[in-house]
Amino acid sequence: MTHILIDDVWKEYGDITILERINIELPDHEFLVIVGPSGAGKTTLLRMLLSQEIPTRGRILIDGEPIAAEPMKDRGVVFQRYSVFPHKTVLGNVMLGPEWQGSAFLGRLFGAKRRALKARAMALLERVGLAESANKYPHQLSGGMQQRLAIAQALIMQPKVLLLDEPFGALDPGTRKAMHVLVRELWEENAMTIVMVTHDLSEAFLLGTRVIAVDKYRNDPQAQHRFGATITKDFDVRPRIVRDSWRQETGRKPAVEAEAGTGETPAMPSGASLSLGLA
Amino acid sequence: MKRIVNYAPGKGATIILGALPLILIAAVYLASSQARLAINPNDKLMPSPASFIAAMGRMAGQTDPLSGETLFWLDTWLSLARLFTSLGISLVLGLVGGVLVGFIPYLRSSFGPALAVLSLIPPLAILPILFIVFGLGEFSKIVLIVFGIAPFIMRDIAIRVSELPREQIIKAQTLGASTWQMIVHVVLPQVLPRLIDALRLSLGAAWLFLIAAEAIASQGGLGYRIFLVRRYLAMDVILPYVAWITLLAFIMDYALRRLSIAAFPWNNVREN
Numbered sequence: 001m002t003h004i005l006i007d008d009v010w011k012e013y014g015d016i017t018i019l020e021r022i023n024i025e026l027p028d029h030e031f032l033v034i035v036g037p038s039g040a041g042k043t044t045l046l047r048m049l050l051s052q053e054i055p056t057r058g059r060i061l062i063d064g065e066p067i068a069a070e071p072m073k074d075r076g077v078v079f080q081r082y083s084v085f086p087h088k089t090v091l092g093n094v095m096l097g098p099e100w101q102g103s104a105f106l107g108r109l110f111g112a113k114r115r116a117l118k119a120r121a122m123a124l125l126e127r128v129g130l131a132e133s134a135n136k137y138p139h140q141l142s143g144g145m146q147q148r149l150a151i152a153q154a155l156i157m158q159p160k161v162l163l164l165d166e167p168f169g170a171l172d173p174g175t176r177k178a179m180h181v182l183v184r185e186l187w188e189e190n191a192m193t194i195v196m197v198t199h200d201l202s203e204a205f206l207l208g209t210r211v212i213a214v215d216k217y218r219n220d221p222q223a224q225h226r227f228g229a230t231i232t233k234d235f236d237v238r239p240r241i242v243r244d245s246w247r248q249e250t251g252r253k254p255a256v257e258a259e260a261g262t263g264e265t266p267a268m269p270s271g272a273s274l275s276l277g278l279a
Numbered sequence: 280m281k282r283i284v285n286y287a288p289g290k291g292a293t294i295i296l297g298a299l300p301l302i303l304i305a306a307v308y309l310a311s312s313q314a315r316l317a318i319n320p321n322d323k324l325m326p327s328p329a330s331f332i333a334a335m336g337r338m339a340g341q342t343d344p345l346s347g348e349t350l351f352w353l354d355t356w357l358s359l360a361r362l363f364t365s366l367g368i369s370l371v372l373g374l375v376g377g378v379l380v381g382f383i384p385y386l387r388s389s390f391g392p393a394l395a396v397l398s399l400i401p402p403l404a405i406l407p408i409l410f411i412v413f414g415l416g417e418f419s420k421i422v423l424i425v426f427g428i429a430p431f432i433m434r435d436i437a438i439r440v441s442e443l444p445r446e447q448i449i450k451a452q453t454l455g456a457s458t459w460q461m462i463v464h465v466v467l468p469q470v471l472p473r474l475i476d477a478l479r480l481s482l483g484a485a486w487l488f489l490i491a492a493e494a495i496a497s498q499g500g501l502g503y504r505i506f507l508v509r510r511y512l513a514m515d516v517i518l519p520y521v522a523w524i525t526l527l528a529f530i531m532d533y534a535l536r537r538l539s540i541a542a543f544p545w546n547n548v549r550e551n
């Protein structure tokens with residue numbers, strides 16, 4: 001269970017107010033999408049969730065505890081670019097987090113532990129469709145494949161919340177669609193919260209359970225930076241109660257489907273966890 | 280007619296064109312040398328190829344009274360030992376210092392400006408100081424070369440480190456990496472190709488400082504020999520030595536380039 005509370009958060013750079021009075025409460029397993037015009041402060045908000053930036057006022061709590069003042073493994077991230085390590089193979093990239101975890105000095109596991117981790121990483125790569133490319137370097141992958149790799153790399157750490165900053169911004173429309181399906185399914189399979197920034201409204205309403213718009217609510221033409229942006233709209237796209245009943249229903253579905261022989265994914269993907277061996 | 284920039288030579292033509300200037304230089308030399316020797320058979324300025332061979336034969340015949348080594352090989356060995364020792368020290372200093380200064384904000388603030396100033400001091404200007412402080416021995420020469428190239432390598436690496444995308448460093452932290460783990464697994468591997476490039480770029484300077492130091496105070500070495508025989512206008516020794524030094528430098532540069540390609544496949548694969 002992950003509960004996130006953003007409590008009256010402000011971000012100012014000197015005299016310039018970027019964000020003001022941000023209040024969001026996210027119950028467990030929410031898929032929050034942040035939209036807004038360019039320069040509104042969407043990335044800044046995400047960076048504060050990541051602790052890449054520290055709020056100038058207010059606080060951010062996860063499960064009642066203030067978040068650490070630096071990025072930690074409880075919060076995974078995928079950026080639009082540069083999220084993977086170019087000098088590591090695909091498999092090496094995915095194994096990196098657990099290897100750091102397991103070996104403080106060498107950052108490398110050996111023997112049975114390594115084999116177990118490798119199996120886990122391969123299962124995850126299989127899930128995101130990269131098993132064939134396990135031994136390639138990121139340069140050899142397409143943009144969509146690199147983003148899938150970045151997601152797998154973050155997921156193996158089982159973060160409480162996954163932060164995505166315009167993760168599909170650089171992808172072509174076809175690849176984008178496939179990524180939507182994948183992210184949606186991964187969100188269902190892994191009990192985590194996702195916070196995603198996008199400037200694509202249809203993407204926002206397709207994926208999110210909740211969509212917020214960040215924008216300036218008032219503007220002083222004499223002093224552009226006097227007022228920051230805040231949450232101007234807040235949509236519950238799929239209210240919790242509807243989502244839960246969906247989940248229960250689709251939990252029964254696979255048996256029926258297997259009989260009927262249709263492998264189709266339901267429009268609202270199944271909540272029945274396809275265990276990835278992440279546990 | 281296409282634009283000039285759109286004409287590119289083929290593979291064979293590239294080799295021929297590349298060799299042409301060198302062949303031309305050799306031909307001009309041979310012709311002038313012959314012309315001068317025809318007028319004055321004792322001309323020392325532009326010896327014939329035959330006298331090069333004779334001179335090198337003499338150098339190979341002469342042995343150092345102390346070590347019993349052939350002079351030519353002894354010179355080569357002494358120079359290369361000095362060069363490699365100082366290059367090794369500079370590499371370690373440059374890599375460790377560069378990564379630390381480039382990656383750790385407090386160290387960058389403390390040592391960044393000092394490093395910039397240090398790398399602007401002309402190394403040859405402090406050579407007398409080195410000789411006064413450390414004496415005329417090997418140590419001064421090695422310090423000179425290290426002083427000449429280590430700050431450059433260090434700065435180059437530090438800049439490269441600070442150019443690493445911020446996203447990568449953040450991502451590493453969300454994967455639980457400590458500072459040490461980021462240095463070892465994220466920063467170091469990605470600056471190693473740059474280290475080799477920096478080394479290649481400083482080879483010329485390293486040879487310059489080596490020969491300068493040997494010329495001024497030494498008991499042997501390629502630079503020492505050249506400046507020694509200069510007194511007798513012995514072009515027949517100097518020119519082959521220069522050619523030999525050039526060849527050594529070329530081999531080192533070539534080997535480093537191959538090493539870079541072989542050791543960092545991720546740096547060379549281009550999108551398919």
Ligand SMILES: Nc1ncnc2c1ncn2[C@@H]1O[C@H](COP(=O)(O)OP(=O)(O)O)[C@@H](O)[C@H]1O
Nearest residue numbers: 013016018036037038039040041042043044045
């Ligand atoms: N370190 C900084 N110092 C000053 N201003 C900044 C800094 N980082 C971001 N900003 C400003 O904050 C505003 C919001 O930026 P950002 O969060 O990246 O917007 P976006 O909604 O497009 O992601 C921009 O006007 C940007 O110029």
Ligand SMILES: [Mg+2]
Nearest residue numbers: 042043044165
């Ligand atoms: Mg942004």
